[in-house]
Amino acid sequence: MPRLILATLVLSVTASVSAQSMTGPVDITWVRTGWNSDAIGVVTAQPIINPAGCPTADGYVSTSSRPGYQTYLSATLTAFALSTPVDITVLDTQCEGGRPVLIGINLTH
Numbered sequence: 579m580p581r582l583i584l585a586t587l588v589l590s591v592t593a594s595v596s597a598q599s600m601t602g603p604v605d606i607t608w609v610r611t612g613w614n615s616d617a618i619g620v621v622t623a624q625p626i627i628n629p630a631g632c633p634t635a636d637g638y639v640s641t642s643s644r645p646g647y648q649t650y651l652s653a654t655l656t657a658f659a660l661s662t663p664v665d666i667t668v669l670d671t672q673c674e675g676g677r678p679v680l681i682g683i684n685l686t687h
Contacts, residue, residue, distance in 0.1 A: 597670035599629045603663035603686050608637070609654060613675070616642035618651055620666065620680060627666075632673035638666055638680035646682065653683040662687065
């Protein structure tokens, strides 16, 4: 019984650490880079989702230290160049630079 309780606790902590939300298809209107760091910001025509309650919800941001950064940077630039809608995945529990944290881009068509 104690093992079952421990396993349940570990699973619930793991689920909350990896909590995320996804937009529906959105159109990227701006791509911001830099700010004296290897970072990207994405602004959409649709309202920004802000599940973590970040103080500056004017776009989504991510830095190169995040896993998968180069992959979703490439997808972002491709979608922007082709005016293709995307689904954006953000963390539910963290902000970066006061903004929602971008952790994934799904190209849709």
